Amino acid sequence: MNEWLVIAGALLAAVSGMPSVFEHRTGGKGERAASALLVLAAVSAITGAGLALAHPSTGIDWGWSVPGGRFTFRVDGISALFVIQIFVIAALGSVYGLDYWKQAEHTRDGRKLRWLYGFMVAGMALLVCARNTMLFMVGWEIMALAAFLTLTSQDDQRPVRQVGYVYMVATRLATLCLFAMFAVLYSATGNFDFAVAVPINHGAATAIFLLAVVAFGLKAGVMPMHVWLPGAHASAPSHVSALMSGVLIKMGIYGLVRVLSFFPHPPLWWGGLVLGLGAISGVLGVAFAIGQHDFKRLLAYHSVENIGIICMGLGVAVLGRTLGNPALVVLGLGGALLHVWNHGLFKSLLFLSAGSVLHATHTREIDELGGLGKRMPWSTFGFLVGAVAICGLPPLNGFISELLVYLGLFKSAAVPQGRLWLAGAFGVPTLAFIGALALACFVKVYGAMFLGEPRTHHASEAVESGRFMLWPLGVLAGLCVLVGLLPWVVAPALDRAVAAWAPEMSGAPNLALLAPLGWVSLVGALLTLGLLAGGFLVWRNLRRMPAGETGTWDCGYVAPGPTMQYSSSSFGQTIVGLFSWALRPKVSNPDTRGLFPHRDAFTSHVDDVVLDSVLIPAAEAGTRAARRLKWVQRGSMQAYLLYILLTLIMLLLWR
Amino acid sequence: MNKIHFTIHALLLLAMPLLLLGIIGKTKAAFAGRVGPPVLQPYFDVLKLLRKGSVFSRTTTWVFKAGPVVGLVTALFAGTLIPLGGHLAPISFEGDLILFAYLFGLGRFFTVIAALDTGSSFEGMGGAREVTFSCLTEPALFFGLIALTRLCGSLSLSNMIGSGLGQAWRHGGASLVLVAASLFIVLLTETCRIPVDDPNTHLELTMIHEVMVLDHGGPALGLIQYAAALKLFILGSLVVRIAIPYGGNPWTAWGIFALGMIALAVVIGIVESTMARLRMAQVPILLVAACLLSAFGIVLVAR
Numbered sequence: 001m002n003e004w005l006v007i008a009g010a011l012l013a014a015v016s017g018m019p020s021v022f023e024h025r026t027g028g029k030g031e032r033a034a035s036a037l038l039v040l041a042a043v044s045a046i047t048g049a050g051l052a053l054a055h056p057s058t059g060i061d062w063g064w065s066v067p068g069g070r071f072t073f074r075v076d077g078i079s080a081l082f083v084i085q086i087f088v089i090a091a092l093g094s095v096y097g098l099d100y101w102k103q104a105e106h107t108r109d110g111r112k113l114r115w116l117y118g119f120m121v122a123g124m125a126l127l128v129c130a131r132n133t134m135l136f137m138v139g140w141e142i143m144a145l146a147a148f149l150t151l152t153s154q155d156d157q158r159p160v161r162q163v164g165y166v167y168m169v170a171t172r173l174a175t176l177c178l179f180a181m182f183a184v185l186y187s188a189t190g191n192f193d194f195a196v197a198v199p200i201n202h203g204a205a206t207a208i209f210l211l212a213v214v215a216f217g218l219k220a221g222v223m224p225m226h227v228w229l230p231g232a233h234a235s236a237p238s239h240v241s242a243l244m245s246g247v248l249i250k251m252g253i254y255g256l257v258r259v260l261s262f263f264p265h266p267p268l269w270w271g272g273l274v275l276g277l278g279a280i281s282g283v284l285g286v287a288f289a290i291g292q293h294d295f296k297r298l299l300a301y302h303s304v305e306n307i308g309i310i311c312m313g314l315g316v317a318v319l320g321r322t323l324g325n326p327a328l329v330v331l332g333l334g335g336a337l338l339h340v341w342n343h344g345l346f347k348s349l350l351f352l353s354a355g356s357v358l359h360a361t362h363t364r365e366i367d368e369l370g371g372l373g374k375r376m377p378w379s380t381f382g383f384l385v386g387a388v389a390i391c392g393l394p395p396l397n398g399f400i401s402e403l404l405v406y407l408g409l410f411k412s413a414a415v416p417q418g419r420l421w422l423a424g425a426f427g428v429p430t431l432a433f434i435g436a437l438a439l440a441c442f443v444k445v446y447g448a449m450f451l452g453e454p455r456t457h458h459a460s461e462a463v464e465s466g467r468f469m470l471w472p473l474g475v476l477a478g479l480c481v482l483v484g485l486l487p488w489v490v491a492p493a494l495d496r497a498v499a500a501w502a503p504e505m506s507g508a509p510n511l512a513l514l515a516p517l518g519w520v521s522l523v524g525a526l527l528t529l530g531l532l533a534g535g536f537l538v539w540r541n542l543r544r545m546p547a548g549e550t551g552t553w554d555c556g557y558v559a560p561g562p563t564m565q566y567s568s569s570s571f572g573q574t575i576v577g578l579f580s581w582a583l584r585p586k587v588s589n590p591d592t593r594g595l596f597p598h599r600d601a602f603t604s605h606v607d608d609v610v611l612d613s614v615l616i617p618a619a620e621a622g623t624r625a626a627r628r629l630k631w632v633q634r635g636s637m638q639a640y641l642l643y644i645l646l647t648l649i650m651l652l653l654w655r
Numbered sequence: 656m657n658k659i660h661f662t663i664h665a666l667l668l669l670a671m672p673l674l675l676l677g678i679i680g681k682t683k684a685a686f687a688g689r690v691g692p693p694v695l696q697p698y699f700d701v702l703k704l705l706r707k708g709s710v711f712s713r714t715t716t717w718v719f720k721a722g723p724v725v726g727l728v729t730a731l732f733a734g735t736l737i738p739l740g741g742h743l744a745p746i747s748f749e750g751d752l753i754l755f756a757y758l759f760g761l762g763r764f765f766t767v768i769a770a771l772d773t774g775s776s777f778e779g780m781g782g783a784r785e786v787t788f789s790c791l792t793e794p795a796l797f798f799g800l801i802a803l804t805r806l807c808g809s810l811s812l813s814n815m816i817g818s819g820l821g822q823a824w825r826h827g828g829a830s831l832v833l834v835a836a837s838l839f840i841v842l843l844t845e846t847c848r849i850p851v852d853d854p855n856t857h858l859e860l861t862m863i864h865e866v867m868v869l870d871h872g873g874p875a876l877g878l879i880q881y882a883a884a885l886k887l888f889i890l891g892s893l894v895v896r897i898a899i900p901y902g903g904n905p906w907t908a909w910g911i912f913a914l915g916m917i918a919l920a921v922v923i924g925i926v927e928s929t930m931a932r933l934r935m936a937q938v939p940i941l942l943v944a945a946c947l948l949s950a951f952g953i954v955l956v957a958r
Contacts, residue, residue: 370774373716393761394754406753410810413801425801425953429794429946432756436793439764440786447771447782453714519748527732527758534724541874542720547709552773553869555859566771566779574787578939 238355682924722769
């Protein structure tokens with residue numbers, strides 16, 4: 001029953017774009033039908049996942065004619081969490097698209113986008129519930145290719161095509177590693193099904209783990225495998241960016257969690273590696289974010305940061321499994337999976353609010369905006385809620401999951417044996433550092449975009465977006481508050497996922513016992529009440545005593561203008577300076593020598609170091625080397641026929 | 656019994672912070688050979704400000720008015736989580752130290768966006784410095800907390816710096832000295848004192864905290880000054896407790912704690928009178944030093 005509801009949801013999502021195809025290219029009925037179908041799909045799939053959390057079932061297992069393939073489909077605790085997330089954000093994004101990507105305004109690509117959006121959702125739902133290698137790969141490839149085609153919706157623009165190529169290379173590489181990984185898994189277990197806790201010899205286990213880290217790390221955007229992510233998230237339509245950042249990159253996390261569940265006794269260095277990669281992604285992800293001028297690229301780098309936090313939690317869980325310490329497993333994995341959820345909520349909220357700004361102002365440059373708080377109050381509020389949540393501040397949801405990861409790290413710092421406690425001892429301050437940097441970044445971007453005075457006409461002419469764009473923001477903001485104030489409601493679901501991940505820890509204490517969720521909930525509620533009461537008192541006081549109005553203090557300068565405001569690049573300058581060893585900012589200083597210096601400008605920007613300084617030069621060198629083999633591709637049909645014949649003969653001889 | 660102690664906690668938390676400012680002022684005046692304003696002057700200032708009217712910049716929105724409120728409410732909540740003088744804090748649970756640190760984060764977020772709401776470049780500069788320096792104080796604080804959890808085996812502030820701290824001094828004294836020194840630097844930075852920031856400076860370009868609140872006036876400024884004093888009191892109580900881990904009679908403990916806080920205010924006054932401010936570019940070096948101090952504290956615990 002549970003599985004059928006999820007399958008129904010996936011099928012509905014897959015066909016949601018179909019009605020548009022039969023309609024005239026300017027018609028508006030198809031897009032509404034698509035959103036209605038996706039909402040229906042979400043209701044069905046989320047009900048199924050909810051039932052699966054309450055009463056786990058054995059799933060569906062059918063034969064399939066594909067070699068090695070079986071149609072094995074099961075929604076366990078881990079799958080259910082991901083299914084809920086996929087469908088909540090997909091449905092809200094689709095409603096948002098009704099105003100953001102109106103068919104009437106996007107006659108060229110609107111129908112294609114809608115069609116593939118549904119496919120991407122269906123692919124993801126398939127892959128998180130598949131229990132067979134082949135079925136998993138089918139879901140994975142549907143998702144990866146649909147994502148490529150949706151993110152290149154505006155493929156008439158050259159930069160969009162370029163980021164599309166980068167994404168394509170990254171996703172092909174991930175698929176290649178997955179094939180290798182599943183081949184090793186097959187040779188070790190003799191089975192194409194996902195089986196938990198099969199004894200696997202040491203060499204094969206190491207190979208599987210490393211291939212999984214590369215393949216899933218590429219999809220999740222773990223530093224330094226994040227190269228495709230900033231460009232792709234920036235260029236895709238905003239509701240696609242929300243789905244990609246909120247959900248699609250989490251498929252990498254899902255894969256890693258699933259593969260790690262096969263190994264009940266991982267070596268110590270596995271957990272250390274995941275934790276270390278998480279710490280690097282976290283710190284450098286947010287450092288790169290601070291250097292960005294494009295607000296969607298900035299949000300994309302924050303996805304790298306949050307994937308880092310998730311990996312830190314996962315690393316703690318793996319360490320706990322190695323040591324047989326249930327508290328570390330529950331807190332680490334619980335924190336990681338809750339952060340997967342929370343990041344899905346607040347990052348889509350941020351991307352959708354940012355999309356609303358982009359829709360109204362037609363620019364992604366932070367320093368061309370300003371003063372939007374007065375012009376777009378609801379989008380501004382949505383962004384503010386997302387910003388507070390992503391910084392991990394109480395009383396919103398980001399705090400809860402970071403708290404769990406913190407507790408896991410603190411507990412591993414208290415482990416008496418061995419040198420393991422060092423992981424916690426340095427993990428905790430790293431997480432604190434990431435949190436403080438994220439706060440700096442979001443204060444900067446919120447201030448520069450929404451506060452102060454408009455810097456250009458883009459911002460001064462902005463108007464608030466339509467209701468289809470605002471309602472999803474409201475729902476997401478409400479969910480952020482809800483998870484933040486009532487974390488104990490989601491704790492049983494996380495316990496279920498932990499039980500599915502590490503069945504040998506069946507006697508583990510549950511999350512509600514290990515983490516002070518009740519206390520946090522109480523303090524969060526009191527804090528909210530306190531803030532509301534304080535705000536009410538100030539409001540009443542201001543009503544009683546009429547306040548004067550004036551201009552901002554300008555030190556007596558006679559002609560202050562909006563361009564004199566502190567820009568986002570000046571705000572981040574010191575931090576970018578502290579990280580210049582990694583960010584390599586390109587700065588051009590104006591020449592102001594002499595009495596009457598001529599007109600000049602200051603510019604600074606931070607490119608992606610891994611992509612622009614390492615991978616692209618390496619790819620160019622590879623291309624030059626490959627020119628030597630150019631004679632193979634001579635473009636004549638006869639030659640290719642000859643190659644095919646030779647290959648066939650070789651295959652026959654080899655057999 | 657607990658009720659009486661919680662009442663004393665609340666009274667000290669609400670009443671004492673502004674006194675510390677007065678004592679710092681008196682100490683500085685003594686060093687400068689002046690009489691100085693009365694010790695209670697900060698109370699008079701705040702009360703006067705609360706009775707005044709307000710003037711708002713036309714650029715500002717509700718965020719500007721919300722900033723001081725959030726700053727004060729979060730500081731008050733942090734004050735309910737911190738144990739004073741080794742007594743149990745009114746709210747205490749396993750993991751409260753993380754909430755404690757993040758409450759200040761929430762306050763900082765809103766203080767800085769309230770500053771940016773004015774569109775003034777001075778306030779932008781102040782906000783940028785505030786968040787940049789806090790990126791280095793947070794790890795220092797957490798390094799210190801890790802050392803304390805390793806020594807006391809608990810994740811609750813009331814146990815970490817509670818009555819068992821005296822025991823911890825016996826086997827981890829060296830590490831606690833380093834942690835206390837590191838937290839003292841964190842305290843000076845977070846409360847914007849010399850050598851990081853000068854609360855009495857008069858040039859907008861060189862300030863951190865004062866420049867962020869340039870456009871706030873009247874009751875809002877009163878709330879901000881009170882919240883700043885609360886922050887000084889709360890972070891100061893952490894340092895004082897680690898430095899004076901008295902674990903005997905609970906009533907004597909309150910007295911020792913109050914005297915310790917006054918002594919801390921005098922020490923801050925002496926630091927402010929005898930040191931010059933660091934150049935802005937050198938502040939990160941000081942803060943990294945604070946991180947390293949508490950990191951060494953951890954290394955010593957591990958021995």
